[in-house]
Amino acid sequence: MNTGNSPKPKDRSFWHYLFNADSIAVIGAKETPGTWGHDAMRASVESAKGKAGRKVYAVNPNEKKVLGIKSYKSILDIPGPVELAVIVVPAPVVPEVFRQCAEKKVKAAAIISAGFAEVDGDGARLQEEIEAIARESGIRFVGPNCIGHSNMHSRVASVGFADRIPAGPMALLSQSGTLGASIMQIAASRGIGLSKFVSTGNEADLHLEDYLEYLADDKDTQIIGLYIEGLREGRRFFNLAKEITKHKPIVAVKSGTTEAAAKAAKSHTGTLAGSDAVYSAAFKQAGIIRAEDEEELCDTALCLCNLPLPRGNRVAILTMGGGFGVVTAEVCEKEGLEITELEAQTLRKMKAVLPPRWTPGNPVDLVGIRPAGKDNPGDTCLQLLLEDKNVDAIISLVPPMMFPPQMMAQASPTELKAIQRDIERNQAKLYRQLIEYGKPLVYIRRITISLPKELWDIAARPKAMIPEYNHPRRAARVLRSLAGYRKYLESR
Amino acid sequence: MNTGNSPKPKDRSFWHYLFNADSIAVIGAKETPGTWGHDAMRASVESAKGKAGRKVYAVNPNEKKVLGIKSYKSILDIPGPVELAVIVVPAPVVPEVFRQCAEKKVKAAAIISAGFAEVDGDGARLQEEIEAIARESGIRFVGPNCIGHSNMHSRVASVGFADRIPAGPMALLSQSGTLGASIMQIAASRGIGLSKFVSTGNEADLHLEDYLEYLADDKDTQIIGLYIEGLREGRRFFNLAKEITKHKPIVAVKSGTTEAAAKAAKSHTGTLAGSDAVYSAAFKQAGIIRAEDEEELCDTALCLCNLPLPRGNRVAILTMGGGFGVVTAEVCEKEGLEITELEAQTLRKMKAVLPPRWTPGNPVDLVGIRPAGKDNPGDTCLQLLLEDKNVDAIISLVPPMMFPPQMMAQASPTELKAIQRDIERNQAKLYRQLIEYGKPLVYIRRITISLPKELWDIAARPKAMIPEYNHPRRAARVLRSLAGYRKYLESR
Numbered sequence: 012m013n014t015g016n017s018p019k020p021k022d023r024s025f026w027h028y029l030f031n032a033d034s035i036a037v038i039g040a041k042e043t044p045g046t047w048g049h050d051a052m053r054a055s056v057e058s059a060k061g062k063a064g065r066k067v068y069a070v071n072p073n074e075k076k077v078l079g080i081k082s083y084k085s086i087l088d089i090p091g092p093v094e095l096a097v098i099v100v101p102a103p104v105v106p107e108v109f110r111q112c113a114e115k116k117v118k119a120a121a122i123i124s125a126g127f128a129e130v131d132g133d134g135a136r137l138q139e140e141i142e143a144i145a146r147e148s149g150i151r152f153v154g155p156n157c158i159g160h161s162n163m164h165s166r167v168a169s170v171g172f173a174d175r176i177p178a179g180p181m182a183l184l185s186q187s188g189t190l191g192a193s194i195m196q197i198a199a200s201r202g203i204g205l206s207k208f209v210s211t212g213n214e215a216d217l218h219l220e221d222y223l224e225y226l227a228d229d230k231d232t233q234i235i236g237l238y239i240e241g242l243r244e245g246r247r248f249f250n251l252a253k254e255i256t257k258h259k260p261i262v263a264v265k266s267g268t269t270e271a272a273a274k275a276a277k278s279h280t281g282t283l284a285g286s287d288a289v290y291s292a293a294f295k296q297a298g299i300i301r302a303e304d305e306e307e308l309c310d311t312a313l314c315l316c317n318l319p320l321p322r323g324n325r326v327a328i329l330t331m332g333g334g335f336g337v338v339t340a341e342v343c344e345k346e347g348l349e350i351t352e353l354e355a356q357t358l359r360k361m362k363a364v365l366p367p368r369w370t371p372g373n374p375v376d377l378v379g380i381r382p383a384g385k386d387n388p389g390d391t392c393l394q395l396l397l398e399d400k401n402v403d404a405i406i407s408l409v410p411p412m413m414f415p416p417q418m419m420a421q422a423s424p425t426e427l428k429a430i431q432r433d434i435e436r437n438q439a440k441l442y443r444q445l446i447e448y449g450k451p452l453v454y455i456r457r458i459t460i461s462l463p464k465e466l467w468d469i470a471a472r473p474k475a476m477i478p479e480y481n482h483p484r485r486a487a488r489v490l491r492s493l494a495g496y497r498k499y500l501e502s503r
Numbered sequence: 504m505n506t507g508n509s510p511k512p513k514d515r516s517f518w519h520y521l522f523n524a525d526s527i528a529v530i531g532a533k534e535t536p537g538t539w540g541h542d543a544m545r546a547s548v549e550s551a552k553g554k555a556g557r558k559v560y561a562v563n564p565n566e567k568k569v570l571g572i573k574s575y576k577s578i579l580d581i582p583g584p585v586e587l588a589v590i591v592v593p594a595p596v597v598p599e600v601f602r603q604c605a606e607k608k609v610k611a612a613a614i615i616s617a618g619f620a621e622v623d624g625d626g627a628r629l630q631e632e633i634e635a636i637a638r639e640s641g642i643r644f645v646g647p648n649c650i651g652h653s654n655m656h657s658r659v660a661s662v663g664f665a666d667r668i669p670a671g672p673m674a675l676l677s678q679s680g681t682l683g684a685s686i687m688q689i690a691a692s693r694g695i696g697l698s699k700f701v702s703t704g705n706e707a708d709l710h711l712e713d714y715l716e717y718l719a720d721d722k723d724t725q726i727i728g729l730y731i732e733g734l735r736e737g738r739r740f741f742n743l744a745k746e747i748t749k750h751k752p753i754v755a756v757k758s759g760t761t762e763a764a765a766k767a768a769k770s771h772t773g774t775l776a777g778s779d780a781v782y783s784a785a786f787k788q789a790g791i792i793r794a795e796d797e798e799e800l801c802d803t804a805l806c807l808c809n810l811p812l813p814r815g816n817r818v819a820i821l822t823m824g825g826g827f828g829v830v831t832a833e834v835c836e837k838e839g840l841e842i843t844e845l846e847a848q849t850l851r852k853m854k855a856v857l858p859p860r861w862t863p864g865n866p867v868d869l870v871g872i873r874p875a876g877k878d879n880p881g882d883t884c885l886q887l888l889l890e891d892k893n894v895d896a897i898i899s900l901v902p903p904m905m906f907p908p909q910m911m912a913q914a915s916p917t918e919l920k921a922i923q924r925d926i927e928r929n930q931a932k933l934y935r936q937l938i939e940y941g942k943p944l945v946y947i948r949r950i951t952i953s954l955p956k957e958l959w960d961i962a963a964r965p966k967a968m969i970p971e972y973n974h975p976r977r978a979a980r981v982l983r984s985l986a987g988y989r990k991y992l993e994s995r
Contacts, residue, residue, distance in 0.1 A: 013720070044913060047871070102860065125870060126860035128686070129825075187826020193949050205643035240829055266826075271842035272833035275825065277864050304830070306976065333621075333677020333767065334758075337732055338796070341764035368594065368618035374767050378617060379539070421536060457685050482796065 024095035025151040028118035030162040032095035039099035040069035040077040041373040050171030061166025068393035095171040104125030113148035120171040122155035157212025158188030179204015180233035206231040239265040240276040313478040319361035321404040325351035328374035330408040336374030339483035346491040364388040453478040504586035519644040520610035520652040524587035530568040542663030549666035553658025589661040592617030605640035615645035615662040649704025650680030650757035671696015672725035698723040729755035732768040746954030748790035810943040812989040813896040817843035820866035822900040831975035838983040858878040946971040
């Protein structure tokens, strides 16, 4: 619902207090684990560990202490100043405590409480009340009806588990709390750290567009991830995005595109989902990479964090078995990638190192040979694909192993360590070459009995610099997106 | 390539020898781990553990002993009879050893060796040679150019890792060895056991259609999984399938549907992939459930193994957060499922147990309430959905927890065991109700930080009777397939 009267930022400094506050009060803090008041307090207590001198206060007349910290009856009882208020009291109580925040000269707030415009007319009136308090007092606020926000670098956080997410280059704005939490967790498990996170909730004051504008110039943010149900300021959003994607990629999931989903979105955070075709066209025009779901958002971010953009859509496939070659070629073609003709010299050189039963072509099927040692045929073929001028990107279904898994399984711990060191050196060299040739390479990690997880983990490249996916479809979709993004950048 | 002259089974008993042989010779057995000859020998040695008196022989003039078993120069040197030969020697040597198999009166063979019709004219001539030997001698054989076969119940196996796959209701026929291995591993990790497995390879003698005909009456097989690149006897296949799907569901992945993929399939196992539209229509007519990939094949099998088919396509969604409700509703609608209107009494009864901020409707969003104890509002809502006559199937994004994760995390081991027992009892009761109401229920298991894997594992239902998927799209696709299959069965 674009009410049209959303206050525009008058004073930029509230961003500083929102993301780097030196004093935080959690209103509605609770000692009982499993409550929102407990989680929010825990987040703030953790954030105090992030900076010496950062003060954290609990406010709840029904508690004496929360997590070992004295609980005040009201924010007005706190002796020092409070820059950031985190509010987790029931909706009907929010206006009252928010008025006290105004009196206390709080600069920014995160209102986690639900039960506002997303529910009914009474809730909408409550929301208007807090909007009015914000306008009068100048307090800018996140939410309501959200899971909170966090800055992984300063460690200021209102979202309960933010301390378990590593700091890194991706900012995430989510119009769903649970989806946002899920994306953060997937990202963390894939080795992608976050810069800032906001669960935008009902966007009564700060809109998705406001956060986006802020992130445009945020030095900690190199990539922006978005989960969108519906935009309140569509035109502003796309104008901002068009500028941002010139220097920072934006990857967005847009849901609520079907009838029942749009209805659910309306009752979720009060947004209007809008036509999918309109969104698609606008995303394309603004250079926003659209991801189908939260996994794909992270898949794409993983490549953007680590690898050069492919120069075009010509893909080479390296595989240990014919079937996976077929499946990979198929998903690539379905995504509009081209299974490139390899240069004649590439095929000639491969022929020299592969068995007579090998059929020259792309996919390059290693016909069941087992790798052994540092300069095995698999490595040679990968090298040749890097040098081939007809190849823009490589998908490898061949694990970066140096010996057959059975041999590795029988190796002593010392031998295994030596193998691992060799693999790491090999992979680090390979990574440098990818940058040098300007070609992305991604691995497909299959579940196979003959290659247990522990052995692949040993073989896996250090620090996840070369991304891996569990299905070729996911690799194909990412490479298609990145080739499209590069084309967009070049056409501007 | 339908050569039209594939020998039809004259004598059914070769199936017995292929899947239940009492004496097995591995020709090309090797002591070196990581070789095909070693893996095949290992498989047979393991199979000897499956039945007292089953004899396993190694044949290789270059080995003295393999895995502690004496190695013969030739199969002709073996004193007793040999019912099944597993052949892993280089392609040019295969005709010679296969002729010796004929002389030895071997009944069935699995030829794992590659380098035949899939490579070039020379390979094709070698393949014709072994086909001629088979016709003359009456030996029926699997392959060549495959990873072997196995019977998980008798434990007879030529595929290296078959002993690590549990016995169960699903047979798997795969025109790719690596894909077959991958499907078996995914199935095993999801709790689906296998009855029989065949990597069909070049299908020089036994065609996919022959195995399918055999499985129609195989008592150990309740479900048939297929990975198809191209059919040699299309008409026969679909006629067989039409009869089989009346009493055993068939779930098939068909790949090679794009240009480069079809080309890769041709050089992989010499099949012609054919038009995708033709396959799609034929699958539909024969009641075959088509799966997009190997994960979806297992997703579908998991439901087929455990749950009743849904009566129709009307779905109810139970969720802990609005965002997941939106995403789930969207993927359901995209798959042609209907987000059903719940009965008025269902909504009324839910209203009575949920907080005032709850908006009545489907998805049923539990608006962030935390479960506590046996009769929490989440359980009540699930019960109401089971009873609702407008609901054919349920997707639950609410974990079967009885207490908030943080509380469970703080519980003592004894308390946790008691909770687990309660959950198991609850889930067993729920499962009985699903059968009684004739409604499938599936869980979506999200990665979330606030619900660590260990706690979900504790909460998870015993023996994986109620399937869980990691994304609502996967649940939606399975429910759509099963509703379609039920409709197909009813229309016949």
